[in-house]
Amino acid sequence: MEPNQIVVCRCEEVTLQELQETANSYQCSSRELKLRTRAGMGYCGGRTCRNLIDMVVKEVTGIAPGDAVPLSYQPPVRPVTFDLLGGKK
Amino acid sequence: MTDVLIVGAGPAGLSAGIACAQHGLQVNILDEFTLPGGRLLGQLHEEPDGSWWNGMAEAKRLVEQAKNLGVHIDCGVSVYDVAKTETGWRVSTTRGIIEVPKLLLATGAAETTIPLPDWTLPGVMSIGAAQVMTNVQRVKVGNRGIVIGVNVLSLAIARELQLAGIHVDRIVLPARNLLTKDSGNPEKVMQSMLRLAHLAPSTFIRLGSKLIKSEAMLKLALSFLPSSGIRMWGIPIQVKVAALEIFGDKQVEGVKIVKVNTKGEPVLGTEKVIPADFVCIAGGLSPLVELAAVAGCPFAYLPELGGHIPLHNERMQTPVAGLYVAGNITGIESAKVAAAQGTVAGLSIADEFGKLPEKKLLQTAMKKVEVVREHAVIQFDPYIEKGRRTISSMYAQQNTGA
Amino acid sequence: MTFGRIEQHPILGAMQNRKSLSFRFDGNTYMAYESETIAAALLANGVRTLRVHEEKGTPRGIYCNIGHCFECRVTVNGVQGKRACLTLVEEGMNVESSVQLPSPLKKGGEHR
Numbered sequence: 001m002e003p004n005q006i007v008v009c010r011c012e013e014v015t016l017q018e019l020q021e022t023a024n025s026y027q028c029s030s031r032e033l034k035l036r037t038r039a040g041m042g043y044c045g046g047r048t049c050r051n052l053i054d055m056v057v058k059e060v061t062g063i064a065p066g067d068a069v070p071l072s073y074q075p076p077v078r079p080v081t082f083d084l085l086g087g088k089k
Numbered sequence: 090m091t092d093v094l095i096v097g098a099g100p101a102g103l104s105a106g107i108a109c110a111q112h113g114l115q116v117n118i119l120d121e122f123t124l125p126g127g128r129l130l131g132q133l134h135e136e137p138d139g140s141w142w143n144g145m146a147e148a149k150r151l152v153e154q155a156k157n158l159g160v161h162i163d164c165g166v167s168v169y170d171v172a173k174t175e176t177g178w179r180v181s182t183t184r185g186i187i188e189v190p191k192l193l194l195a196t197g198a199a200e201t202t203i204p205l206p207d208w209t210l211p212g213v214m215s216i217g218a219a220q221v222m223t224n225v226q227r228v229k230v231g232n233r234g235i236v237i238g239v240n241v242l243s244l245a246i247a248r249e250l251q252l253a254g255i256h257v258d259r260i261v262l263p264a265r266n267l268l269t270k271d272s273g274n275p276e277k278v279m280q281s282m283l284r285l286a287h288l289a290p291s292t293f294i295r296l297g298s299k300l301i302k303s304e305a306m307l308k309l310a311l312s313f314l315p316s317s318g319i320r321m322w323g324i325p326i327q328v329k330v331a332a333l334e335i336f337g338d339k340q341v342e343g344v345k346i347v348k349v350n351t352k353g354e355p356v357l358g359t360e361k362v363i364p365a366d367f368v369c370i371a372g373g374l375s376p377l378v379e380l381a382a383v384a385g386c387p388f389a390y391l392p393e394l395g396g397h398i399p400l401h402n403e404r405m406q407t408p409v410a411g412l413y414v415a416g417n418i419t420g421i422e423s424a425k426v427a428a429a430q431g432t433v434a435g436l437s438i439a440d441e442f443g444k445l446p447e448k449k450l451l452q453t454a455m456k457k458v459e460v461v462r463e464h465a466v467i468q469f470d471p472y473i474e475k476g477r478r479t480i481s482s483m484y485a486q487q488n489t490g491a
Numbered sequence: 492m493t494f495g496r497i498e499q500h501p502i503l504g505a506m507q508n509r510k511s512l513s514f515r516f517d518g519n520t521y522m523a524y525e526s527e528t529i530a531a532a533l534l535a536n537g538v539r540t541l542r543v544h545e546e547k548g549t550p551r552g553i554y555c556n557i558g559h560c561f562e563c564r565v566t567v568n569g570v571q572g573k574r575a576c577l578t579l580v581e582e583g584m585n586v587e588s589s590v591q592l593p594s595p596l597k598k599g600g601e602h603r
Contacts, residue, residue: 003266005206005334010554010562013547016204020267043572044561048554051201051375051396052268059267067390069397073382076169076181079561079572084183121558123528123579133502141502165577167558199559209562211539211552218556218576226531227506229494253497339550340539366494377559 008056009049011042019053023060030057030070040071043079091117091161093438094180094189096168096380099127100424101416101431102195103151108435108454110158112444117189118155119166119182124225125152127197128417129424131220133249136466144424145224151428171384177411178384191411191438194380195431198395198417201372203238203263203272206334208370212341216371220246223253231367235344236260237332238371239278241469246369248322257324258365261346264331265353272372274353275328279311282328311351331355341368374421374469384412389483393472394420402484403455405434413438420476421469422462429458496535514584529575529586530556530563541565541575541588548591565589 003017014037022028022036030053033039040046040053050071058064076085093109095102098120106116124130126148134142155162163184170181177190200215207213212231214222216238219230233256236243247257265273272278311328318327331353333345348359374395378388381399386407388397398420401407405415415434416427433454439445462473470476498506509524516533523532530553533541540550541563554562556576563575566587575586 006204006266007209008204008268010209010551010560013209013544013549016267043564044559045379047199047377047379048202048560049204052204055268059270065390065397067388067397069378069382069388073379075171075383077379077383078167078169078183080169080183121577123526123577143502145503165579200555209544209549209551211541211550214553215555218553221556222531222534222553223497224503226527227497227500227503228527228531228535229497230534231494252501340552 008052009037009039009042009046011044011048012038012040014039016056019056020060023056027061028057029063030054030065031072033057034071045073045077045079046071091115091187091189092442093117093191093193094119094178094187095193095195096120096180097127097195097197097416097418098122098125098152098162098164099195099197099416100129100147100151100428101197101418101434102127102193103148103155104428104431105193105195105413105415105435105438106155106160106162106431107151107158108432109438110155110160112436112439112442114439114442114444116155116160117187118160118162119168120162120164121167123164124148125162125164128217131217131224131246131249132424133224133252134245147424168380171380173385173409173411191413191441192384193405193413193415193434193438194384194399194418195414195416195427195434196377196380196418197427198374198421199377201375203269203370203372205237205263205332205370207337207341208335208368210335210337210341211339212337212366213335213368213370216243216246216369219367219369220249223250223255227253229253229255230369231365232256233258233365234367234369235332235363235365236369236371237263237344238272238373239282239326239328240272240371240373241281242373243369243371244321244326246371247324251322251324258363259318259325259327259330261327261330261332261344262349262353264333264347264355265349273331275311275349275351276308278328279307282326283307308351316348333360335368336362341365344368374417376418376420378418381407381412381414381418385409386412386414387487389480391420391476391479393470393476394480395469398476398480400480400484400487402481403433403458404437404440404451405430406437408484408487419480420473422473423465423469425461426458426465429454429461433458494534494537512580512582514580514582514586516586517588523580525580527580529565529567529573529578529580529584532580533575533586543589543591545589545592546594 006016092114129144129148132144415430567573
């Protein structure tokens with residue numbers, strides 16, 4: 001099972017290898033890992049892979065998630081149309 | 090004028106709505122799914138006494154009770170933002186903005202995934218997806234499938250697939266890597282399986298589960314366990330076999346498996362290809378907390394409860410005024426616990442409105458949560474109670490410290 | 492390849508008589524029952540691929556089936572991004588999958 005074949009973020013097709021290598025070179029936080037690889041930044045809003053991103057960071061850097069949520073949530077938490085956000089229809 | 094808006098029409102949300110409405114409050118429950126009931130809808134298992142827990146029937150009962158009390162349930166509505174106002178909450182939904190004094194988040198849980206090569210192929214789905222397709226939509230996900238991930242959810246749902254006439258070829262572990270350290274470790278998996286021994290008494294008595302309570306005995310038993318595994322309801326559960334990769338051209342065609350030792354390390358030369366027309370991935374559950382985070386609620390990281398949990402007390406209040414939580418958003422437990430928590434949240438909200446003359450009701454409901462937890466047939470984690478105590482003390486500290 | 496519907500169930504019983512309806516997916520006409528989601532109706536007809544990844548072109552179908560993963564998003568009567576797992580089929584509905592998009596601005600090389 002090669003890490004370069006394992007897609008972790010389905011929306012952005014980011015592989016375990018990319019995440020592992022990036023976390024290793026930068027010894028970074030979940031947020032930095034997300035920004036560097038785009039994992040968790042796709043259409044689903046990271047709902048599917050955010051725990052996995054935290055897990056990669058924990059395994060590579062040894063830093064477990066703290067009480068604050070590592071990848072902050074921003075509204076809208078569901079993709080919505082501009083019409084809906086603008087209130088015009 | 091709505092007094093209480095509840096996000097999520099599962100066991101917690103519906104029970105809370107019922108408790109609020111019984112005390113004269115106007116309640117609106119929103120849910121993204123096409124039907125109310127949440128995770129109850131797909132649940133179907135045999136209780137130790139031989140009766141069936143039919144979640145669909147349970148959901149129907151709760152929905153009818155809520156509707157008879159005048160609770161408005163709107164399905165197919167997504168909430169994408171919540172913001173604090175001077176008088177309560179401004180909730181943005183795909184059907185418009187709702188202003189409401191009290192907000193209860195009963196959004197449940199999301200499934201944790203186990204990524205494998207080619208798991209994006211059509212025909213590969215989460216175990217919960219297969220449950221909903223089978224028991225709610227009544228459409229077959231395939232004819233012959235493999236389940237990857239051995240845990241309470243995967244065993245229960247594999248049995249449900251079997252009941253619907255779908256063949257589950259086997260349940261195996263995911264191959265060990267950075268992301269599957271525990272779910273791919275036979276020793277860890279066996280330990281958690283033994284806590285489920287009461288679900289299939291005869292199988293485990295044969296294994297001598299009583300004898301292997303100790304770590305050393307467990308390791309010994311595991312070393313003698315054949316790779317063909319243990320059967321539950323005739324389905325092979327193979328904790329010494331791991332899925333290496335999923336394969337297929339335009340959709341799933343099978344899974345490449347390998348025998349593993351008691352540590353989960355692959356035994357070279359034992360790779361084998363198993364044909365399958367569907368694959369289910371079962372990585373467990375974690376609380377779906379996005380709206381609590383957007384609402385500004387502080388969190389605690391408690392793996393025994395499933396991950397990041399919004400701080401709350403036994404009355405299901407969060408430190409944020411007018412914001413309540415109930416059900417799996419507060420930690421992964423059974424639907425019965427979620428329902429009991431929902432009742433507490435509902436009564437607690439009624440009390441806040443000054444509409445709960447009988448304070449005893451709230452005390453009784455809080456006690457009931459503990460009793461239901463103690464008697465739960467399915468316990469997701471052995472340290473749930475420890476996690477519950479931690480969150481309560483953190484809530485207390487937060488409130489005295491602030 | 493179709494797997495079909497589960498008409499009979501030992502515990503949940505038989506499906507009640509349901510109204511059938513027809514809808515279109517990528518130009519083909521399919522039969523569904525009312526109260527079925529688009530994802531369920533298509534699966535019952537043997538259709539599993541609902542879209543392809545915009546950039547890589549890899550086929551995708553349902554993954555979570557409860558609206559969390561957005562893998563099943565399709566265009567319904569011209570509206571993009573509808574979740575097939577949460578949208579009920581309606582008579583005459585026109586459902587379309589998505590296509591692979593060109594990505595001319597993407598840089599080459601190993602890293603994104």
